[in-house]
Amino acid sequence: MDGNGRWAKARGLPRIKGHEAGAQAVRECVEGCGELKVEYLTLYAFSAENWQRPKGEILSLMRLLEKFLKEKTPELIEKNVRLQAIGRLTDLPESSQEQLHKTIEQTAGNNGLTLILALSYGGRLEIIDGIKSLLRAIELGHIDKGMIDVEMFSKHLYTRYYPDPDLLIRTSGEMRLSNFLLWQMSYTELYVTPKLWPDFTKKDLFAAVEEYGRRQRRYGGVE
Numbered sequence: 001m002d003g004n005g006r007w008a009k010a011r012g013l014p015r016i017k018g019h020e021a022g023a024q025a026v027r028e029c030v031e032g033c034g035e036l037k038v039e040y041l042t043l044y045a046f047s048a049e050n051w052q053r054p055k056g057e058i059l060s061l062m063r064l065l066e067k068f069l070k071e072k073t074p075e076l077i078e079k080n081v082r083l084q085a086i087g088r089l090t091d092l093p094e095s096s097q098e099q100l101h102k103t104i105e106q107t108a109g110n111n112g113l114t115l116i117l118a119l120s121y122g123g124r125l126e127i128i129d130g131i132k133s134l135l136r137a138i139e140l141g142h143i144d145k146g147m148i149d150v151e152m153f154s155k156h157l158y159t160r161y162y163p164d165p166d167l168l169i170r171t172s173g174e175m176r177l178s179n180f181l182l183w184q185m186s187y188t189e190l191y192v193t194p195k196l197w198p199d200f201t202k203k204d205l206f207a208a209v210e211e212y213g214r215r216q217r218r219y220g221g222v223e
């Protein structure tokens, strides 16, 4: 969800105003995914690298996250959205963790869109955590190292319960992955739009999905 800072700067506003506008765009995107019957939407809300930002911005972002979750939980329930989260969640402030787990619990029974928030998430860290988890399983005798393959490793990642993404939408024109779902995006279709995240509307989402529909996916094979 890139471009909140630039959106605010262009208006002479503090960066947090950009994040607030970004939270509105989240609402619209979730609604759009519901209408398209998308099954999984993962939002890169806070990266492991984002801890390097000024303390004030981090605190405001965490407050915004908590407020968003608290206020939107009834709407998530009404729209049959199930909230999940990936990342090193224990790095988050206690109050954010509490609100997150509350919303996860309250929406656990929903079977529409699964909305996954990537928080304190880094793709490389996830792979390291996956390796540690595999080594533990070997130590405990649950698996033998000869059994390790792509499928098994995938089961040791934060995303073990979710399919690999079909489409990545990156806003604000940046042409990089920025440590997002590195393992999972091997065959994901990439879509980059110059729009800044707060300006990303349902219409933009539909345009991205339409473009995705025109792609031919071969997964390294031939037609």
Ligand code: FPP
Pocket: 001, 002, 003, 004, 005, 006, 007, 019, 020, 022, 023, 026, 043, 044, 045, 046, 047, 050, 061, 064, 065, 068, 117
């Ligand atoms: C990147 O833009 C955005 C973030 C680090 C935060 C994203 C958070 C939200 C949209 C709001 C809270 C989240 C939820 C799920 C309610 P940037 O600050 O790097 O923008 P810039 O590149 O223009 O500076």
